[in-house]
Amino acid sequence: MKIMVRADDGQVASVAARLIAEQVKARPGSVLGLATGRTMERVYAELVAIARAEAIDFSRCRSFNLDEYVGLPAGSVHSYRAYMEAHLFRHIDIRPENTMLPDGMAADLESEAARYDAAIREAGGIDLQLAGIGETGHIGFNEPLSPLASRTRAITLAPGTRRQNAGLFGGDVDAVPRRALTMGVGVILEARQVVLVATGAAKAAILARAVEGPVTSMISASALQFHANCLVIADEPAAAQL
Numbered sequence: 001m002k003i004m005v006r007a008d009d010g011q012v013a014s015v016a017a018r019l020i021a022e023q024v025k026a027r028p029g030s031v032l033g034l035a036t037g038r039t040m041e042r043v044y045a046e047l048v049a050i051a052r053a054e055a056i057d058f059s060r061c062r063s064f065n066l067d068e069y070v071g072l073p074a075g076s077v078h079s080y081r082a083y084m085e086a087h088l089f090r091h092i093d094i095r096p097e098n099t100m101l102p103d104g105m106a107a108d109l110e111s112e113a114a115r116y117d118a119a120i121r122e123a124g125g126i127d128l129q130l131a132g133i134g135e136t137g138h139i140g141f142n143e144p145l146s147p148l149a150s151r152t153r154a155i156t157l158a159p160g161t162r163r164q165n166a167g168l169f170g171g172d173v174d175a176v177p178r179r180a181l182t183m184g185v186g187v188i189l190e191a192r193q194v195v196l197v198a199t200g201a202a203k204a205a206i207l208a209r210a211v212e213g214p215v216t217s218m219i220s221a222s223a224l225q226f227h228a229n230c231l232v233i234a235d236e237p238a239a240a241q242l
């Protein structure tokens with residue numbers, strides 16, 4: 001694991017966006033692993049700005065998002081699909097058919113999860129996986145006790161995660177779905193590069209445990225210590241306990 005500390009979230013977002021842009025320039029057919037959450041809003045804003053300024057061609061890229069809520073109807077503004085459209089997909093020239101998220105409305109979540117893993121494999125695996133960290137230490141939605149070798153599957157969200165994500169549901173915790181489909185920890189570890197982004201003081205304690213504590217299924221982000229090519233980019237408030 002390499003750790004990079006920058007003064008503030010704006011600088012962190014610039015570094016993360018630059019890494020993605022360079023990945024796509026170097027390999028136009030890149031397979032990107034994407035993430036959601038408030039941290040990523042600035043990363044995507046920066047990436048869109050770079051893509052426009054440098055006319056970056058995403059038309060041959062494919063993307064796989066880490067996760068999606070279960071049970072939100074297709075057009076829901078709260079779905080991660082809607083988030084990705086709003087913050088990234090509609091601003092770059094990635095083809096809609098090349099943007100993949102797990103289908104949280106699938107009748108059979110187990111087969112949907114297996115289909116998603118197979119699609120990642122068929123795409124040749126993920127070149128660069130972007131990830132945030134939840135206050136429970138999750139990556140994707142791999143809540144505490146997710147096996148470190150887990151594959152994509154449905155998971156019940158921890159109460160703390162639903163509270164943390166309520167901000168994106170107008171502050172209404174009850175509106176946050178109770179379940180999600182998430183790429184497993186084992187799937188995330190198979191990406192050729194992982195870029196973990198953490199900003200803000202609320203992430204300081206969990207980031208320190210994930211990066212410097214023992215590897216444990218209680219903190220799925222700690223599994224990234226096993227990854228041969230993982231970069232953690234944190235701002236000073238998030239890095240305060242390292």
Ligand code: GLP
Nearest residue numbers: 037038039040132133134140141
């Ligand atoms: C959600 C996502 C995670 C993300 C986390 C952090 O739980 N499923 O992938 O890392 O939010 O969110 P934020 O960036 O809003 O702190």
